[in-house]
Amino acid sequence: MVIHAALYPGESGTMRTSSESSDEELMARCALGDRDAFSVLYARMSPRVFGLARRLIIDVAQSEEVTQEVFLEVWQTAPRYDPAKGGVVSWMMTMTHRRAVDRIRASQASHNRDLKIGVRDTELSVDDVASTVETIVESERVKAALSRLTALQRQAVVLAYFKGLSHREISEALKVPTGTVKTRLRDGLIRLRDELGVTA
Amino acid sequence: VSDNRDLDLENMTGAMALHAASPEEARAFLSALGDAEQARNELVELSDTAVQLGLSVREEQPSAELGARILDLIATTPQLPPTHDVRHEPHRVPRRRRRVTAALVAAVALVAAAIVGVVVVQSNTGGMSYQQIAQAADAQQAKATVTDGGTVMATWSDDLAASAVKLLGVGEPGEGRTYELWYVSPDGSATSAGLIPTHPGDWVMLDGSMEHGSAIAITIEPSGGSAQPTSTPIAVIPTA
Numbered sequence: 001m002v003i004h005a006a007l008y009p010g011e012s013g014t015m016r017t018s019s020e021s022s023d024e025e026l027m028a029r030c031a032l033g034d035r036d037a038f039s040v041l042y043a044r045m046s047p048r049v050f051g052l053a054r055r056l057i058i059d060v061a062q063s064e065e066v067t068q069e070v071f072l073e074v075w076q077t078a079p080r081y082d083p084a085k086g087g088v089v090s091w092m093m094t095m096t097h098r099r100a101v102d103r104i105r106a107s108q109a110s111h112n113r114d115l116k117i118g119v120r121d122t123e124l125s126v127d128d129v130a131s132t133v134e135t136i137v138e139s140e141r142v143k144a145a146l147s148r149l150t151a152l153q154r155q156a157v158v159l160a161y162f163k164g165l166s167h168r169e170i171s172e173a174l175k176v177p178t179g180t181v182k183t184r185l186r187d188g189l190i191r192l193r194d195e196l197g198v199t200a
Numbered sequence: 201v202s203d204n205r206d207l208d209l210e211n212m213t214g215a216m217a218l219h220a221a222s223p224e225e226a227r228a229f230l231s232a233l234g235d236a237e238q239a240r241n242e243l244v245e246l247s248d249t250a251v252q253l254g255l256s257v258r259e260e261q262p263s264a265e266l267g268a269r270i271l272d273l274i275a276t277t278p279q280l281p282p283t284h285d286v287r288h289e290p291h292r293v294p295r296r297r298r299r300v301t302a303a304l305v306a307a308v309a310l311v312a313a314a315i316v317g318v319v320v321v322q323s324n325t326g327g328m329s330y331q332q333i334a335q336a337a338d339a340q341q342a343k344a345t346v347t348d349g350g351t352v353m354a355t356w357s358d359d360l361a362a363s364a365v366k367l368l369g370v371g372e373p374g375e376g377r378t379y380e381l382w383y384v385s386p387d388g389s390a391t392s393a394g395l396i397p398t399h400p401g402d403w404v405m406l407d408g409s410m411e412h413g414s415a416i417a418i419t420i421e422p423s424g425g426s427a428q429p430t431s432t433p434i435a436v437i438p439t440a
Contacts, residue, residue, distance in 0.1 A: 033279060043267075046261075046266075047261050048254075050260050050261070051258055051259040051260040055258075067262055072274065076277060076278070076279055077280055079279050079280055086244075089251070089255070090248055093254040094251060098219050136258070137253075139256035142256035160215070160218040160219075161218050161250060162253070167215045167221065179211065182211045182215050183211055183214075185218055186213055187214070189213075189246040189250065190242075192253075196249060198245055198248045198249045199245065
């Protein structure tokens with residue numbers, strides 16, 4: 001704390017913050033309490049964070065709440081952010097997905113009701129998952145990679161990631177054992193990883 | 201890999217990366233992960249793959265009001281102090297492993313988050329002795345493992361609103377540093393409860409009065425102590 005006070009005497013204009021700074025530079029400045037840097041990071045990342053939250057939660061107000069939670073956590077934990085643990089974008093998108101999924105599970109009762117009412121018919125079928133991908137995935141590269149999965153792998157991955165279903169919910173909806181769903185999720189992601197050339 | 205637990209561990213990486221596991225499963229997975237290097241690496245890679253799915257979604261601009269509200273909020277939101285790990289062990293652990301370790305210590309981070317808050321330095325034990333606490337009708341005792349090795353025991357009495365700790369097999373905090381005690385109240389605010397003297401050997405009384413439901417925490421601070429915690433606790437003992 002003493003170190004921070006010395007480096008950063010309460011003014012935000014001492015260090016230059018530009019829209020050309022890398023995400024990691026911005027985070028380093030956020031760690032010193034630089035609100036201008038945070039503001040640039042917000043402008044850069046909020047459409048991605050909000051876009052993903054909306055895709056999962058749909059409801060605008062709740063998606064904004066998740067967006068707010070994510071950015072407050074980014075601010076609070078900025079001094080502990082370690083670039084070696086993964087990029088800023090990955091960190092924030094993972095956090096967003098986690099919080100959006102938590103939000104969905106928190107309203108589990110209505111979620112279960114939705115499943116019974118007919119999400120199964122309109123969104124769970126292999127064909128409809130394919131059209132979901134067509135509608136919501138903008139990146140041609142990711143679309144192409146998803147098309148290399150088996151239909152069952154793609155169905156499981158899409159339901160888990162874009163609908164926020166747990167493996168247990170998927171297993172109940174598709175009437176297959178949870179172990180089978182876990183295997184599809186894993187094999188599907190491994191295939192995607194290889195198609196997209198993701199390395200740790 | 202012959203038993204079911206191991207098989208399940210291997211099979212869980214996809215569900216973990218997609219946040220499709222229950223909290224109980226996630227905890228069990230992370231604690232069973234241990235040194236399973238292959239599963240750790242796979243989890244990191246599959247999580248990064250899931251991020252690619254997230255980035256493929258159409259971006260959407262949130263309302264200007266939300267941005268203004270968030271910028272207002274951070275102006276009054278305190279930041280966590282940096283952790284020891286970040287500053288002192290940047291190159292010792294392989295990158296992949298450290299990334300999973302980050303997930304493993306999420307629970308610790310929550311404890312640390314609870315520590316940030318309004319701090320009021322107190323400096324008296326109210327003349328209470330360890331004997332008085334130990335002999336109180338509602339005296340309770342618990343121990344916790346210290347992250348750097350050793351054990352800390354705590355004895356407390358809600359009726360007396362007092363507590364004491366004893367370190368067993370805990371090393372010195374290091375040159376120019378000291379162990380500092382804290383009461384962390386249920387609302388998350390931390391109050392300094394004094395310093396642990398060098399070579400205590402016996403029970404150390406905490407300063408101030410213990411609010412019901414508080415946790416006792418110990419951090420390493422610069423000599424002389426800090427008005428508020430500046431590091432992740434090395435031990436936390438809940439009293440409720």
